[in-house]
Amino acid sequence: MEFKPKLEMKRWSKEIEKKMLETWEKEWSKIYSFNINSKKPIFVIDTPPPYVAPFWHIGAAISYAMQDMIARIFRMLGFEVLYPIGLDRNGIPIEWYVEKYEGLSIAKTPREEFLKRCKELLDEYSIKMLELMKRFLISGDFENVYMTDSEQYRKITQATFIELWKKGLIYKDLRPSNYCPRCKTVIADNEVLHEKRKTKLVYIKFKIKRENQFITIATTRPELLGACKLIIFNPNDERWKKFEGKIAIVPLYGLEVPIKARNEANPEFGSGALMVCSYGDLEDVKILREEKIEPTIIIDENGIMKDKLLNGLTIKRAREKIVKLLKESGYIEKIEEIEHNVPIHDKCRTEIEILALEEFYLKQMDFLKDLLEIQKEIKWHPEFHRQKLIDWINSVSIDWPISRRRFYGTEIPIWYCKKCGYIYVPEGGKYYQPWRENPDIEKCPKCGANEWIGETRIFDTWMDSSISILFITKYMQDEEFFKKTFENGIKLRPQGYDIIRTWLYYTLLRVYQLIGKKAFDHIFINGMGLDEKGRKMSKSLGNVIEPEEVLNEIGAEPLRLWAAMECTIGSDYRVSKEKIKGTSKFLTKLINIARYISQFPLIEEWKNLEKSDEWIINYWFKIKKDVIENYRDFDFHLAAQSLYKFVWDIFASHYIELSKKRAMLNGFGENEAKSAWFTLHFILKEILKMFAPIIPATTDFIYRKLYGKSVHLEEFGEIGEIDENLIEIGEKLIEFNSKVWNLKKEKGKSLKDKIEIEIPSELKDFEKDLIAMHNIISSKQA
């Protein structure tokens, strides 16, 4: 009998990926599409829609590869998997790209035109992004990519807003808001960072009313002088105690303000006394509310002063001018340069101003308790990240400001009656653009007028992204689909820990407000990709690894295998191209194992197994059992490690060698060989199936070639009965092999040389294979 390998390839190459992508492209719907009419249990993955940008972080790419592994695992565990692909396109970054790369100013360009340019640029980036995702062998629903700026998506965002409006959860209120003068918008607290910066601390003298004495306050915001309402000092501060209860005169303005002792003042800082204005920061708000003092607002919604002395100036200019005026009048005691923490906008790092603006708020304070309860019903992978959510919920202190004064986002669907100010909120289900359309009613129900002013503001983008799970399960779109997927499916949210307090928190909040249920059954947290030294990748450090670089130089599968092998679930990992390259060795090993096995006839069933064959099958089932357990727990890391070890150290090194002479019909009969052929093919098929979620192209390539079918249409299948005793004896077998190899080495013999050695009695059942394998002569029974 002549053996010839069916698989001719000797080493792995990334061409396999290309070839398989082409093959899958033709059969996508057959292999990967979601079938709502399936009888299988449904598994829903709320994939993070990546923000469309000209660059993609390798860490993000890796987390998408990990999510894909989970999708493939659950398909093969027998679930019908809803694995949508979405793109997040709302928000400020695209506006910046247009400003930066197209040179259009948002302030000077008509809204219509600006939006058009945003969209064009987004479309260009989107195509690249999707291509890149495919090249990472992601098996999501590329046939129905959703975009958060599409009409279909935005109308659901608006409909959910309308729903919450009707429930009375939205209100308008004047609030101290974080305002970014660069982006010209109000931003949420969690978009504010603090950074040490140099600032001038100005010491200003206030005259005490009807006395020839002065109290000196220190401030970094002298331009708020005209809004000064109160002066405070620490009750233990001897310097200022004498002024308690007296009245101070605000320099230049002549306003009279009380002087009080309060604990908020730190005697160590500045002069120990400070002015409380409306509004310098959130603490001012707190103090003025407690003191029941009405605020005076002197900065308008564009960050421009409306003040007696500083009218029309920007805050920066106003600061310069007031200092100059105070100096000229001799009210300045001194100016110190200090370093202190200033609030900055996380996206553009511009210093934030606190303004009092009227904004829309979504109530969240009333829901915190319930959220703390329902999060208990969600399983986290790994568990230790749960605390981040709990900590965040416990630290939320004000309702969520949801309106933004920007262009590229979902419009707030509201009109105001021009005559009486009546607020008209339409019915949900349609996409509304109040800044350019009239409402669907003519007359104001309150006053009968027929002129409307459309709201020009848009939503915070988290309003859109926090309903992704509802959008993909077709909430408000297809009741039956929603029931089958959201109500009855197992729902998974995979994401990074960096957006637990935003995306995850807001999703839990919104879903609970709308439906009264937990949004997910499982949360899978991925770590962040760092550079080789454990630092964050950033352009300024020059340590960025581009996803394309890895794809072009190495390939997607070495990256995927590396990610599975090396990254502990939920922990940060260091990305190293050298290490990624290293894993392609395993792919070559796998191909060669398959190549070797492919020379033997495929036996589908065989009853009278030889002992060695029985052993390896038992061993395999033991591994398979663990791996499936790990897979069910989303831990492809542990799974990959045990699979890798089994394939290389046990199956290839011990079993293939042990059965080689027999499989080759060298000194063995046909029935003995058939038992080996059956076993070799059986284990190979099993290995390919179990590895398919991690390395989908190579496994499918081999599987199709040898078994004429896509491995991705298979399930993991049964685990046979495990004979622990046989596995234990197998350990002796492994030991014995090492012993023989060592002995031959010591004696300077080549591995095929003859050797005289006793085979232990417990390995009697393997005797014939062992003699053939090691070329043992005159073995005596012990």
Add this chain to the structure above:
RNA sequence: GGGCCCGUAGUCUAGUGGUAGGACGCUGCCCUGACGUGGCAGAGACCCCGGUUCGAUUCCGGGCGGGCCCACCA
């Protein structure tokens, strides 16, 4: 200032109340009917100090180091 997480060989990882498994890298040897991107062998580690315990890398406390989050002083 508050909180959370982490600390196993050069690097990355598994695991345990009885001193530790694997991968990459390193060193040496081998050439075997798929695989030199091969085979075999070898060197190499539980951050430190206390406590509990017969025994601690594992449990507890403290420290040191790293990471993350929150708050923030006019």
